[in-house]
Amino acid sequence: MADIRVLIVEDDPFIAMDIESAVADELGDKAELIVVGSVAEALRATASRLSCAFLDIDVIGGKTFDLAAALLQAGTPFAFVSGSSPSDVPKALRQARFLRKPFSTREIATFLLGAISPLKPRRSRNH
Template sequence: MADIRVLIVEDDPFIAMDIESAVADQLGDDVELIVVGSVAEARRMTAKQLACALLDIDVVGGKTFDVASVLQEIGTPFAFVSGSAPQEVPAALRNVRFLRKPFSTREVAAFVKSAVGALDLKAMPG
């Protein structure tokens, strides 16, 4: 696995560290973790090639729903990791994985592993 980039959008530094730790434990040195705390930074990061993303809903600058829509359009797997209620998510994004805070780091790691595994399968010659 090379060039695996995981976007983490989380404005609480302690929660961001928990998520980073869970992903790093799962993927080790093969992953580049991009941690941002605002909607504006997250928007900029969607231009990068990402393996997957973990989005808090309420961050600096508003909600991440437009970022989620862009990721959905370009086919980047993502999950919401939020204390918000799942029913607050717009209808077009309700089929997305939702990890409720307080989350289990095992759940976060499992999502990332499955997203990266799906990428590896797509990259294999068929």
């Protein structure tokens, strides 16, 4: 199992592929990508340790706010990736990063690298 596990919760397969591609471009095979399209699948995926997550707000089975609250409580970095408005997010979750659709791969990469930076092994100073 990879040390870096990234959850992507997105019910549009094309958008999910865009996020997955952006993550893969940054991490290659160093990460395990878990891509799901429903709240139920996402909740099952959180049973194992995650490094970070990208959450669409409206997916199959409802909104991801309960999932986001669980990630927040567990200390797992996450970003909402949504066409919704940031004001639609409950106040308790508004400190989370919000990437509005359409997003850029740079936005995905910036959040990803910031979220996993404590997890990445430090490079040797002798390079």
